[in-house]
Amino acid sequence: MGKSLSYKILESHYGGGRITWGAEIPLAVDQVLTTDTLGIISFLYFESMNIPRIRTKLAVCYVDHNTMQMGPESANDHLFLKTFASKFGLYFSKPGNGICHQLHLERFGIPGETLIGTDSHTPTAGGLGMLGVGVGGLDVTAVMAGSPFYLTVPEIMLVKLNGRLPQWTSAKDVALEVLRRLDVRGGFGRILEYDGPGVGSLSVPERGTIANLGTETGATSSLFPSDSLTRDYLHAQGRGEAWRELKADPGVPYDEVMEIDLNEIEPLVAKPHSPGNVVPVKELEGLKIDQVIIGSCTNSSLRDLTTVAHILKSREIHPGVSVAISPGSRLGLHHLSKTGLLSEIIKSGVRILEPVCGPCVGLGQAPPSGGISLRTFNRNFKGRSGTPDAHVYLVSPETAAASALTGELTDPRNLTVSPTISEPDYTVEADDMILPPSEHPERVTIIRGSNIQPIGTFGSMEDGFEIKVLLKLGDDVTTDLIVPAGSKALPLRSNIPALSEYIFEAVDPTFARRAQKEKGGVIVAGENYGQGSSREHAALCPRYLGVRVILAKSFARIHMNNLINFGILPLTIVEQEEYEKLDRGDVLIFQEVRKALEKGDVLKVENFTKGRRFFAAFNFTRRQRKILLEGGLINFARGVHA
Numbered sequence: 001m002g003k004s005l006s007y008k009i010l011e012s013h014y015g016g017g018r019i020t021w022g023a024e025i026p027l028a029v030d031q032v033l034t035t036d037t038l039g040i041i042s043f044l045y046f047e048s049m050n051i052p053r054i055r056t057k058l059a060v061c062y063v064d065h066n067t068m069q070m071g072p073e074s075a076n077d078h079l080f081l082k083t084f085a086s087k088f089g090l091y092f093s094k095p096g097n098g099i100c101h102q103l104h105l106e107r108f109g110i111p112g113e114t115l116i117g118t119d120s121h122t123p124t125a126g127g128l129g130m131l132g133v134g135v136g137g138l139d140v141t142a143v144m145a146g147s148p149f150y151l152t153v154p155e156i157m158l159v160k161l162n163g164r165l166p167q168w169t170s171a172k173d174v175a176l177e178v179l180r181r182l183d184v185r186g187g188f189g190r191i192l193e194y195d196g197p198g199v200g201s202l203s204v205p206e207r208g209t210i211a212n213l214g215t216e217t218g219a220t221s222s223l224f225p226s227d228s229l230t231r232d233y234l235h236a237q238g239r240g241e242a243w244r245e246l247k248a249d250p251g252v253p254y255d256e257v258m259e260i261d262l263n264e265i266e267p268l269v270a271k272p273h274s275p276g277n278v279v280p281v282k283e284l285e286g287l288k289i290d291q292v293i294i295g296s297c298t299n300s301s302l303r304d305l306t307t308v309a310h311i312l313k314s315r316e317i318h319p320g321v322s323v324a325i326s327p328g329s330r331l332g333l334h335h336l337s338k339t340g341l342l343s344e345i346i347k348s349g350v351r352i353l354e355p356v357c358g359p360c361v362g363l364g365q366a367p368p369s370g371g372i373s374l375r376t377f378n379r380n381f382k383g384r385s386g387t388p389d390a391h392v393y394l395v396s397p398e399t400a401a402a403s404a405l406t407g408e409l410t411d412p413r414n415l416t417v418s419p420t421i422s423e424p425d426y427t428v429e430a431d432d433m434i435l436p437p438s439e440h441p442e443r444v445t446i447i448r449g450s451n452i453q454p455i456g457t458f459g460s461m462e463d464g465f466e467i468k469v470l471l472k473l474g475d476d477v478t479t480d481l482i483v484p485a486g487s488k489a490l491p492l493r494s495n496i497p498a499l500s501e502y503i504f505e506a507v508d509p510t511f512a513r514r515a516q517k518e519k520g521g522v523i524v525a526g527e528n529y530g531q532g533s534s535r536e537h538a539a540l541c542p543r544y545l546g547v548r549v550i551l552a553k554s555f556a557r558i559h560m561n562n563l564i565n566f567g568i569l570p571l572t573i574v575e576q577e578e579y580e581k582l583d584r585g586d587v588l589i590f591q592e593v594r595k596a597l598e599k600g601d602v603l604k605v606e607n608f609t610k611g612r613r614f615f616a617a618f619n620f621t622r623r624q625r626k627i628l629l630e631g632g633l634i635n636f637a638r639g640v641h642a
Contacts, residue, residue, distance in 0.1 A: 002249030006156045006191045006223055009131045009246075013114050019153055021255070024621040026148035031108065032059040032140055033117030033132075034090070035100055036066050037361075038536060040077055040494040042118060042137035043084045044455055045634050046144055052088075053441070055146040059090040060108060060434075062100035066490040067356045068363050069095075073491040076449025080494075082435070087444035088144075089437045097433035098355040101125070101297040102328030105208050107431065110242045111226035116140060116149050120215050120534040120558055121297050121378065127208030128233075129226030129246045134215065136536035136562040138633045145637065150623060154220040155255035157190045161198030163263035168412040170307075171206035172299055172376065172396035175213035176268040177260060180278035184476065185528050187217030188557065190255075194224045195248055198262045204233040205301035212298045213378050216275040218528070218556060267411050270394035273382040274476070281399055287409040290371040292323045292400050295353070296360040299376035300328030302335055304397045309341035310419035311401040311412075312348040318407030324365055326353040330433060350404075362386040362486035374409065376400050379532060381480050383506055452494040458543060458567050460631040464591040465548055466608070468521045471508060472584050475526035479559060481506055482530070482538035493537060500541040512545060520546025524573075524582045527552075530559020539566045543632075549590065551605075551616060553579060564624050567632035569593070571603060571616035578614040586610060597625045 003011070010019055013028040032054070034042060039061050046054075061081050066074050078095060085092040093103060100117070101124035109115070111129035115122060118137045125132035133151065143149050159178065165171075178192070192214050194207070202210075207224040214222035226246040234243045267281040294300075294308055305327055317323045325345060327333040333355055336342035346352065359365035360377045366386030367373040373385060373392045380392035393409070402412035438444050473481075483489065483503055492499040504511040515521055523542070529552035530538065539562035549569045553576075563570045573579045589606040596603045602615045620628065630636040 002252040004156045004193055004252045004254060005225060005246055005248045006131065006193050009112060009114065010153070012112070021153050021155055024150050024152050024623065027114060027151050029116055029143045029149045030057050030110070030113035031115045032056050032143060033100055033104055033115060033119065033122060034059070034061045034137070034140060035119050036063040036077060036081060037490065037493050038118035038137040038534070039081055040452065041455065041536065041540065042141045043081070045138065045141045046088065048634070049145055049637065051145050054089040054144040056144060058108060059144060060093060060104065061085045061090045062093040062103065063095040064093070064099045065357045065361050066363070066493065067095040067354070071491065072449065073451040076451055077494050079447040080449065080452055083444055083446045086435070086438040087441045087446060089441070091437065092435040094433040094435065096330065096354045096356065098329030098331070099297045099300060099357055101208070101212060102300055105204065106237055106329060106331060107434065111230060111244055112246050116143060118534060120532065121212050123215055123219070123221040124208045124212040124297060126211035126221055126223040127204050129224060129230055131221055131223060133221050134534045134558055136534055136539070136558060136565055138536065138565040139561065142633060142637050147637065150621070152621070154189050154191045157192050157256045157258060158252070158254040159192050159194045160196035160257060160259045161194060161262055162196055162259065163198050163261050164201045165262045165265055168398055168415070169265045169267055170396045170398055171202060171209040172213070173265050173268045174260065174262065175210045176270060176278045176394070177265060178210070179213065179216055179270065179276050180268065181258065182217040183276035184216055184274060184531060185218050187214060187219030190219050192217070192219050192222040193248070193254070194222070198260070199224060200227065200229065201262070203303060204230055205303045208301065209298055213275070216378055218531070220557060267396060267399050267413065269399065269409070270380060272380055272391045272393065275379060275394060281395070281409060281411045284409050285411055287372065289321060289374055289403055289408055291365070291367050291373040292321055292404040293326070293359050293365055293373065293375045293377070294324070294397055294400050295326030295328065296357065296375070296377040297328065298378045299397050300326060300332070302332035304376070305332060305336060306341060307419060308397050308401045309336065309345050311398065311415070312350065312405070313344045315348055315405055317349040317404045320407045321404055322351070323349065323404045324351040324353055324359070326358050327355045330355050359385070361490065362484070363490065366390070367392070374400050374403055381478050381532065384480050384485065386486050388506070453497060455496055457635070458631045460635065461567065461594060461597065461629050463594045466587060466589045467548060468518050469524055469582060469584050469586045469588065470515055470518065470521035470547070471504060471511060471523050472582060473507070473523070473525040476528045476531050477525050478532040479530055479535050479538040480532055483535060483541055496540060496544050499537060500544050503541050503545060515545035515547065518546070520548050522549045522551060522588055523547060524579070525550065525552040526579070527554045528556055529554070530556040532556070534558045536562045536565070539563045539568060543568055551582070564620070564627055565633040567628060569628065571618055574615060574617050581610060581612060582607070594629060597629055
């Protein structure tokens, strides 16, 4: 029987026999990716394990999120990250060098290898035929310490692409079409594997865009074959030796198949406030806009920016619109400068930002109050832009550029002849903003500013507790809602006591104070709790405040793992009626918790306030049960590596 490409990579990194869906398997990890937002927590825990050097083949720390340096905190964090990387064996990408996923495609990704990263969009590497999975920082800590990565085997969905994209449509529209069909939960428990004759018409950056946005469906990863176009891309990057051909066998019996005719793709847009709220652009044409921003790890490749430059060439943006571009890498920005395309972009009236995440994580370029912003990003959650009442629409670079010219949401097919864009001819400059680890780590002193505070430790799981419901929420609660990004909170990522004051600030500014007063509690939520970013602070900060249990109808994959890693019980509410009956302030009693974790799959909960009893379910692996009993992954890992 033939094997899918996903199965082949899993099999080559497992070595434990037959792989079955739903089983938890230990995977060997080739590469690790960290960012400045989660890297500090991961590195602080790694230090505490007394291991002299990382144990993966390659690890890279990228500073791409929190680069504004409004005060000394961020610069202090960057010094810590740089010296830690030098001492413990990681490459270090300096602030302004580029966005981690774009850079990793360009400089480090290898077809057929495995990558885990402290960013939910790590599957971008799938555009290169590399299996990338987004995780929390503690999972990266364990892997750097020599442990495998434990993956619950997903189903494999074939996304078969036929035909070729028409003019004025792009890979972003393909990704939005996938989201239109699956929404933000339909990819859960799946790897989206792309194949079919249409794949050969998509370049590696275009494939990266599709793989990147697959994260918003809840998918574990997205994966493309490694073919002649992959080879050409790697050769252009000066890394031709990394290429090898990889593809699925003929006649693979996939768990599910989705077919997309690229010929029928049209410009699409995701309306506020969800990436899955997708409609054709033509349905909203004429919508007046205030802002256009092109960039993020989804659409900041040299190919994307070259396309935009050709659309804007010899034209001026609408006087009523603010337009900004953040390139994905310094290499791309340098190439635009050498070819004269950067000048064309600047002459049109566009503002050029440094090559970082920036506006995508709410750092700069916030829209005006009630403003309408078109962005080529991957998320449009309410308030993520930095303006609570803004309306953010997700579009392709083509739609963004066309709309920047007209001042309203515009179907780019209404413009004149579409520019013909060939794959740019890269000229790779020296990677002088990527620093290799020191060859003499014993000489490196780690620098840490006063804002980097010790995290502390948590105790093992209690056998019983009586705690209050602190907050009740609905469906699709994002990690942005739990712990905000933006200029206020991001600089505090290394200071958990200070950051914890912002937990659930957008829905209940009293939450942190009440949690501390009650010495912890329970959070109740609906479906898909923890959607979005991999930021483990959305689990760590509630744990710091004493939260012991999350009762939800379902959980997003990365966040559920993060909750377990920090010793918070993620329990599933089985009956809709019980969710309806739970209210803020209810006192819940949990008994014989350790016994249930050791042997059971349900936990009896008594709602003392309402005089009700109900069962909450869980489906933890044997390893996850041990982690919870120990009080979290670090306690568990210290025992393993002692």
